[in-house]
Amino acid sequence: MPESVFIKNKKSRNIIIRSSLDLQENYFGNGIQIPYVLINGKDKGPNGVILSGIHGDELNGIPIIHKLIDALNPEHMSGSLLLLPIANIPGFILHSRYLPDRRDLNRLFPGQESGSEGSRIAFSIWKNFIEDADFGLDLHSASYNRWNYPHIRGNMKIEKIRKMSSAFGASITIHSKGVKGSLRREAAMRGIPFILFEAGQINRFEPGITDIGVNGIIGVLSCLEMIEKSSGLNRPEPSSSYFSKSQWIRAGGGGLFVPSIFPGDIVKKGEVLGDIHSIQGEIRDQVKSDIDGRIIGFNLHPQVVPGRALYNIAYTNKSFVEP
Template sequence: MNLFLPLLLALSILLTAASSHANEAEPDEPAPAPVEPHSASDASLKSDSAEPGMAEPITLLNNTIAPGTFRTLHWSPGLSMTSLNTPVPVLVAHGAAPGPTMCMTAALHGDELNGIEIVRRVLHQIEPDDLKGTIIGMPIVNLDGFRRASRYMSDRRDLNRYFPGNPIGSYASRVAHSLFHKVILHCDYLVDIHTGSFLRTNLPQLRGDLKNPMILEFSRHFGGMGVLHHRGGSGTLRRAAADSGIPAITMETGGPHSLDQESVSHGVKGMKNVLHNLGMYKTVRLWLIPQPVFYQSTWVRSNQGGIMLSKVVLDEKVKKGQLLGRVIDPITNTSSDIISPLDGIVLGKALDQVVSPGFATFHIGIIATEEQLAKPIPAEVKAPELESDEGEPITSPPLAPGESGELVEPFQDMES
């Protein structure tokens, strides 16, 4: 017995230590590394010899690309075992005439397919001899997640939360740092293409910080695709690029895991419009319908769990108090209505599925009036008062000023 008690005590200590280690939180992520402001006249990309009216060769990813050529390069953050490392393809169309550099990224989330097809169609329909400037397309940034049909990196992190990255941070942060410095900082414009997440789909739309004059002007070149004012979450590629002086837009098109050809066609049309309006590449048919602008929006959440049945579709105009959908308990047959808290347009929605209480179901945007469009966006956007199904005020309006004066945007948890 005297020997048994010390053994029990030692075993208890070992189990406690193991349990403590298993529950230990991951170490804090280092702060992002500082980034030099982007300069469109980066002399390191230019050669000293070029004929008047002719573009100069450019250097990207240790390759020199001649004017009027199309090349497939490869980017690798160099973080995997050499024997297992697969570089990410980078498509480059370098025009015969000088002009800006447009960057298109897709599949930062490996389960988002529509952007891959948009980049393919745009790049392979370009004739470099007729192009002014350069288009850099990365169809599958997160090749790691793409192979597994996963939104995330192999370290279970969301790559689009770690930009501009840090060379001594986590795996995702190091990948973000490599991409940002080796490719993104060489671009004068950025279009980062995404889809909805977690069984949600989005109306083809743009998202950008419309209080930034360069981004506002850039957004106007996409034709009839609507634009939602949203600065972008901290760590997103769009936010990091904009903070570095690069006009950056997120293009949202459809949902994950499948190819939506209608959404792809909208995205390709928008990209052709922007290339035409920037004077880079002429297109025959311009998208001339008015562009809707949304200064604010909100996600409407379910009040109970069950099977959701939608009553509205994307791009549908809805009124305050209108039935958007219904959540039904399949056992008790009880139901809970999902009601629109305001007048607006359905920008995004969850697919009909099993939902839990609080699940974000419908994304409603409010179109800016002509009077609002004629004025600069105010520092604080006044949101309409929202009410719950029971008539009680909702505590989180679509856009409310935070303690720092920043806008608190409740749909940020669905941000791509």
């Protein structure tokens, strides 16, 4: 088994390494490579990994990583920070969330050496980039025709994840372990605390989101003492509260969705969030919240049918006990 990128480069200090390694073979038998950037601080310290594009059409993480590289100076850092701008290379080439066999890479971790094509990619990412990390961040965007208010997700029952989430300073944080096979769940289960930043939409670079992502990551790196206090980088205000659940409000009828409430807004149970208009312009149905909470995601496309997910609302269920 090859050594991880952290181990291979552990003796090089105070350096930014831009490289790539073989991930898979394409139809011509040529290697498909996965690019990475390793920032090895002047002093020894924790190993951190930040990935973007596990879903190949979620691009907002790429400028976050690029701007972060520009902001960081290994001279003022401890430890090693490994950055993967695009984790799902085959999906990225196809402008697709999924791998070419329609599997979701973020359901296949930690992967298998002799498994399916996607499972082998997950295994390679795991062995080369994740296994020797002490913590990680995974950068995502909403899926097709949806927009997510920038927020953090993670298993808040784990103290280090709570600490990282708070240091990120997002205005919304949600307690969620993640689904089986997702990188953050599988890593956290194996003692590598991982948080997920979820923001914006697919196929776009959104500048406001880039800034929130970069500032949040600098907050996390500062809290883990990877960045010197004298580095001149500003940390965000830590966040202190989180929601325990999220739930979609769905369309009751078919028609054209006209929203009146938007991501980030606080809503009350029974509040009207938008209308569904008929093609002739009459209001056919009202979309109402059935809980008190805060909008974290919504549907962008006006054409809707019954059952279409319209608003994702974060809330805290009464039985949830804060750790």
